[in-house]
Amino acid sequence: MTHPLFDLSGRVALVSGAAQGMGRSMAIAFAEVGADLLICDLNEAGVRATAEEINRLGRKAIPHVCDVTNVEQVRAMFRRLDSEFGRIDVLGNVAGPGELARPEDLSLEVMQKIVYGLVVARFCCCQEAGRRMLAVGKGSIINICSIGGVTALGRGNFPYSVGMGGVAQMTRELSTEWSGRGVRVNAILPAQVTNPGLAERMRADPDLEGNFLRGIPMGRLGRPDDIKGLAIFLASDASAWISGALIPMDGGNLAMNAGGTPGPQALREQRM
Numbered sequence: 001m002t003h004p005l006f007d008l009s010g011r012v013a014l015v016s017g018a019a020q021g022m023g024r025s026m027a028i029a030f031a032e033v034g035a036d037l038l039i040c041d042l043n044e045a046g047v048r049a050t051a052e053e054i055n056r057l058g059r060k061a062i063p064h065v066c067d068v069t070n071v072e073q074v075r076a077m078f079r080r081l082d083s084e085f086g087r088i089d090v091l092g093n094v095a096g097p098g099e100l101a102r103p104e105d106l107s108l109e110v111m112q113k114i115v116y117g118l119v120v121a122r123f124c125c126c127q128e129a130g131r132r133m134l135a136v137g138k139g140s141i142i143n144i145c146s147i148g149g150v151t152a153l154g155r156g157n158f159p160y161s162v163g164m165g166g167v168a169q170m171t172r173e174l175s176t177e178w179s180g181r182g183v184r185v186n187a188i189l190p191a192q193v194t195n196p197g198l199a200e201r202m203r204a205d206p207d208l209e210g211n212f213l214r215g216i217p218m219g220r221l222g223r224p225d226d227i228k229g230l231a232i233f234l235a236s237d238a239s240a241w242i243s244g245a246l247i248p249m250d251g252g253n254l255a256m257n258a259g260g261t262p263g264p265q266a267l268r269e270q271r272m
């Protein structure tokens with residue numbers, strides 16, 4: 001039996017990065033509790049497959065190809081949302097760029113690209129959703145941030161962490177501007193959640209998974225489906241008086257103040 005506070009029946013969500021990983025899990029979770037969706041990704045086949053999975057649950061899902069770092073494409077996506085659904089209740093701002101580089105080697109072009117993608121383009125998604133939500137006096141925006149947005153990792157995450165710091169502060173500012181008018185804005189801060197890119201890095205560096213796990217008292221890496229419960233909670237009326245919160249989804253990493261937890265060896269080698 002599900003508590004009615006978690007029900008999203010009759011609501012419409014837009015989720016980015018929905019072809020795989022946390023975006024896919026979030027989109028499916030919203031559909032499982034009754035929402036219809038517009039889902040986007042760069043990966044056309046992947047986002048179509050997620051939409052088909054949602055359709056099999058008996059919910060509507062429109063797959064849409066969009067680069068969320070391109071604000072013209074973001075605005076066009078919201079125009080499509082208007083014509084397909086005419087409303088938005090929930091925004092899951094999941095997709096975003098990331099690149100590993102040590103600050104001393106980093107080109108300013110890469111720095112600009114990552115900060116633009118995470119802060120400016122993510123803000124464009126918040127603004128497009130927020131305008132529509134403010135017009136009806138209700139909505140929930142969920143920004144995927146990172147533990148790297150609130151603590152230093154020291155593992156070559158520099159442009160990503162700086163961008164995610166912007167996402168954390170954008171969440172607090174938008175909440176302060178908008179929550180009095182019915183639009184809640186919260187962020188989820190994952191630690192390491194398995195995905196194909198991370199799996200490849202762990203295969204290439206046999207010490208990396210151990211370094212991650214030293215910072216996770218729960219003793220395992222995250223899985224994409226770990227986001228489901230928290231996403232439903234933040235999207236639904238179950239979190240009606242929660243806004244501006246930065247909620248860790250990290251197996252306990254931030255509580256132990258672990259940051260990136262590079263071992264002394266890794267620190268010496270400046271391993272990324």
Ligand SMILES: NC(=O)c1ccc[n+]([C@@H]2O[C@H](COP(=O)([O-])OP(=O)(O)OC[C@H]3O[C@@H](n4cnc5c(N)ncnc54)[C@H](O)[C@@H]3O)[C@@H](O)[C@H]2O)c1
Nearest residue numbers: 017019020021022041042067068095096146190192193195
């Ligand atoms: N996995 C982690 O450990 C972790 C931790 C903290 C934060 N995050 C953030 O969470 C988000 C999702 O992570 P994940 O592990 O589920 O990733 P993932 O790599 O499994 O999936 C990301 C999805 O986003 C899509 N995508 C990438 N760039 C896009 C763009 N510009 N426009 C539209 N779609 C795009 C990809 O095609 C892919 O389907 C990312 O923003 C990531 O930075 C991840």
